[in-house]
Amino acid sequence: xxxxxxxxxxxxxxxxxxxxxxxxxxxxxxxxxxxxxxxxxxxxxxxxxxxxxxxxxxxxxxxxxxxxxxxxxxxxxxxxxxxxxxxxxxxxxxxxxxxxxxxxxxxxxxxxxxxxxxxxxxxxxxxxxxxxxxxxxxxxxxxxxxxxxxxxxxxxxxxxxxxxxxxxxxxx
Amino acid sequence: xxxxxxxxxxxxxxxxxxxxxxxxxxxxxxxxxxxxxxxxxxxxxxxxxxxxxxxxxxxxxxxxxxxxxxxxxxxxxxxxxxxxxxxxxxxxxxxxxxxxxxxxxxxxxxxxxxxxxxxxxxxxxxxxxxxxxxxxxxxxxxxxxxxxxxxxxxxxxxxxxxxxxxxxxxxxxxxxxxxxxxxxxxxxxxxxxxxxxxxxxxxxxxxxxxxxxxxxxxxxxxxxxxxxxxxxxxxxxxxxxxxxxxxxxxxxxxxxxxxxxxxxxxxxxxxxxxxxxxxxxxxxxxxxxxxxxxxxxxxxxxxxxxxxxxxxxxxxxxxxxxxxxxxxxxxxxxxxx
Numbered sequence: 001x002x003x004x005x006x007x008x009x010x011x012x013x014x015x016x017x018x019x020x021x022x023x024x025x026x027x028x029x030x031x032x033x034x035x036x037x038x039x040x041x042x043x044x045x046x047x048x049x050x051x052x053x054x055x056x057x058x059x060x061x062x063x064x065x066x067x068x069x070x071x072x073x074x075x076x077x078x079x080x081x082x083x084x085x086x087x088x089x090x091x092x093x094x095x096x097x098x099x100x101x102x103x104x105x106x107x108x109x110x111x112x113x114x115x116x117x118x119x120x121x122x123x124x125x126x127x128x129x130x131x132x133x134x135x136x137x138x139x140x141x142x143x144x145x146x147x148x149x150x151x152x153x154x155x156x157x158x159x160x161x162x163x164x165x166x167x168x169x170x171x172x
Numbered sequence: 173x174x175x176x177x178x179x180x181x182x183x184x185x186x187x188x189x190x191x192x193x194x195x196x197x198x199x200x201x202x203x204x205x206x207x208x209x210x211x212x213x214x215x216x217x218x219x220x221x222x223x224x225x226x227x228x229x230x231x232x233x234x235x236x237x238x239x240x241x242x243x244x245x246x247x248x249x250x251x252x253x254x255x256x257x258x259x260x261x262x263x264x265x266x267x268x269x270x271x272x273x274x275x276x277x278x279x280x281x282x283x284x285x286x287x288x289x290x291x292x293x294x295x296x297x298x299x300x301x302x303x304x305x306x307x308x309x310x311x312x313x314x315x316x317x318x319x320x321x322x323x324x325x326x327x328x329x330x331x332x333x334x335x336x337x338x339x340x341x342x343x344x345x346x347x348x349x350x351x352x353x354x355x356x357x358x359x360x361x362x363x364x365x366x367x368x369x370x371x372x373x374x375x376x377x378x379x380x381x382x383x384x385x386x387x388x389x390x391x392x393x394x395x396x397x398x399x400x401x402x403x404x405x406x407x408x409x410x411x412x413x414x415x416x417x418x419x420x421x422x423x424x425x426x427x428x429x430x431x432x433x434x435x436x437x438x439x440x441x442x443x444x445x446x447x448x449x450x451x452x453x454x455x456x457x458x459x460x461x462x463x464x465x466x467x468x469x470x471x472x473x474x475x476x477x478x479x480x481x482x483x484x485x486x487x488x489x490x491x492x493x494x495x496x497x498x499x500x501x502x503x504x505x506x507x508x509x
Binding site: 060061066068069123124125126148150151153154155156157159164165166167169 | 224293305
């Protein structure tokens, strides 16, 4: 187009020009892709934390309305991890809860690592005896999020996990 | 020889690309449009995030309200202390338990609650100070073997009037044991949105009189008590009898008869003592019995080896028996049903 502007129509781009253009476009695309992948990882991590918190909120509501405790369990490995009622516990007020994948939807195969107890009990009446903390992490990334349930009323909070501290001020 | 004339070439507009100015203008316009779209998306995301956060806060507030209702229903006395809601005489939940606890709910600045393990959003959090729970035969109850601990019930209380409790009357207009609890939730950058709940407290309606002695002055009290004093509470009259206070040094026992034959309200005799139970006292059933509950039977309190009969209303044709003995912060007997 510059050539056309200069009235030198009929002449194409020179090889160096094309190469420089391709390199620049490649760098821009690379930077954009890296940023997009990071954003997708963060989005997936946050989505998983919100889903886990929502699941625990529902479990708390079921236990609060029951005379039986609710025991949920995180099982599986890698991207197939899921949360659901603990099958070995009977009666279990959360027995009717359908198991759910910790990462229900993601365009990338993000792996969630749950650090800490995988079995959690909400007592009858919705009371929690021991605080529960699940740390969700993305493989190959420093990003971590935590989901905490506090005693005694089973308050469920989401935060960014950093330096062994669940910072609810950032994400809750 | 002249070259053939290319008519098509002759009528074609001169080959031209975009000028530099056109490119720059296009890039600028495209940049502005992109910035605008990005700003709109970010605003939408923030709005959506704020709504979700507020929805979660509202759900948690409702959850905290239900939790507080359960504990308040076990309390024998409620008071406001420097903006905090304090439940006294909270029964632990185990029917045979004879001890009771004090639980305090207060809104505190988040800076005072952040710990090495977790930090909260604030600016205020609703804190519960009280005994922890344990599980006994599958039923959660307050644990007598542990010291009180602090626990966060709710995050995201607004800084402005985050905690307000008011006494209100119930539908019949005669009960002062129902409290309005207002929690102002911080909805992100928006103004605080109040969430108001009603918390029913299982105290005797007439007990509210003791909470408001100035507004409900009890007259006709002599040195031996306030027998058969009728006062007005919430539009209805109640009879309060204060028994021989000379026999219980440092305390002021009062007998409150609720119900008074009103349909739907059980007749109960509750004796309140405005002091903790003195050390060395014992509750006995009858003059010749050394143990057992005095509920609905003759009740005696032993102080310093001397047994005092405290509950029998000998001035009435029908003998009334005690249902509950409540010392300040210490429920020593509760109704069997």
